[in-house]
Amino acid sequence: MNVSSIWVVVEASNGSLTATSLELLSHARTLTPSVSAVTWDTHDSVIAQQVGDFGATTLYEIDHLDGMLPGVPVASAITALIDSQGAPAAILIPASYNGRDIAGRLSARLDRPVLANVTRILDEGGLVTEHQIFGGTQTIKARFTDEGTAIIVVRAKSFTASPNEGSVATVVKAPIGDVGPTGAAEITKSHIEELTGPKLEEAPIVVSGGRGLGDTSGYRLIDEVAALLHGAPGASRAIVDAGWVPYSHQVGQTGKTVKPTVYIACGISGATQHVVGMKGSKYIIAINKDADAPIFQISDLGIVGDVHSVLPALIGLLKTRE
Amino acid sequence: MILDDADTYGVELALQLVDKSGGGEVTLVSMGSADEVAGIRGALAMGATKAVIISDDSLRGTDSLGTAKVLAAAIRRNMPDLILCATESSDGYTGILPVQLAELLELPSITFAKSVTVDNSVLKVDRQTEFGYDEVTSPLPSLVTVTAGVVEPRYPSFKGIMAAKSKPIEVLSVGDLGLATEVGSVGARQEIIEVNVTESRTAGEKHIDEGDGAIRIVRFLETIKVL
Incomplete structure (x- = not known):
């Protein structure tokens, strides 16, 4: 309705999008027909097909990060995309470790506030977000009081992920640009802890x-x-x-x-x-x-x-x- | 440096890093009431050198970006080698403020640190990830957010408590920092439009364990076909 376009930051792991990424894509397409996904480190046609299946028409693919922590380079690439593609009404970001970093960096770069801990997003003549407070005994509805891109950080399992049988998304390359001293933190080694059972968020x-x-x-x-x-x-x-x-x-x-x-x-x-x-x-x-x-x-x-x-x-x- | 005065883990870590480097000082930075300084005094008693509190009625309703702007202005006056923050403070921060602060100060940031060392001016951090942890390095100055349990906070000694009473606490206003329009509820550019009570779950059966608690759990799991 009033929502012109939404970008969704999606995260991949082991060649597939995370559950929260799919939840956000599924919900975004109920708010606007113009949904784009933004991701990094996955030069893989599987991801373009997957975001397409969940309703995104465009996949903005950021260069390989070469060991940089994602917060800075992803926010830098999104800032450049806003300049080249025009600003979306909202950017949805999963409340993951890297998602929070991206939201914080983006917020300060764009000088836009963040609505965080969001559990629902509604279109009431403009985007309205719901947040649970006091242990979920109350919900508050909030909205931005000005025009401009809404940065919204969404908790996992807020929406149901459901595919839409869409066609493969058009891939658009998104350069990182110069990140200066902020990008100096780099990963030298990754340790994967072997899980003996299911992941906490996915366990029945x-x-x-x-x-x-x-x-x-x-x-x-x-x-x-x-x-x-x-x-x-x-x-x-x-x-x-x-x-x-x-x-x-x-x-x-x-x-x-x-x-x-x-x-x-x-x-x-x-x-x-x-x-x-x-x-x-x-x-x-x-x-x-x-x-x-x-x-x-x-x-x-x-x-x-x-x-x-x-x-x-x-x-x-x-x-x-x- | 620390944002949330309840965060003794960051204070302890800062003190240990300063000890290992052979010298330096730990400054506490906090936004809040200048009348409620028990947490700050406690951190000074642990061994922090001094504190800066930004306190102003106009800060009411300030969101996390506004708070980051205030803290950035205060910290920029005397840039430290390392800024330590709580991952998420208990008073409604969302884990986003420290990264906003790092961006405003043009510093690298490493969030969710579970171990922090400094070696020849290079910061080495083990950062929590969804699947384990990453070893991350960064030059100084940098900003780090620590998770609980990164170190074991010390208890203030009697001597420390006495010494804390005379340690300096500088109180700054928004005017002192040259910020006015960015803070408060207007600067937040967002508003709450509704508060609703959610439908709550209802309590089911409750039994006092008389040696049969485990059996009741197994039966329940059978009823719902989990077993």
């Missing part, structure tokens, strides 16, 4: 632990239950802050958003910061010593008990079924 079952585990060794129970259920282990912010598990395990406002079939919260009180990242789960099971823990208010099954007795018993039962 997530087993998460919190303070109630007592100490860092208690997290072994979480790993074991997750493995037995072929799920992924997660964590509350409290135990990530305490250094028990890496940040990549964190579920919540400042961590990952998960929507598994089953979420098992073990020794997690249910602070709003955590709940916002998991309340979209289909079923929630909670184990907590405190009968008044807020997590029970959103749980389909609540067990008031000590994780140190319930989890070993659960591990025993699951092992007998193997």
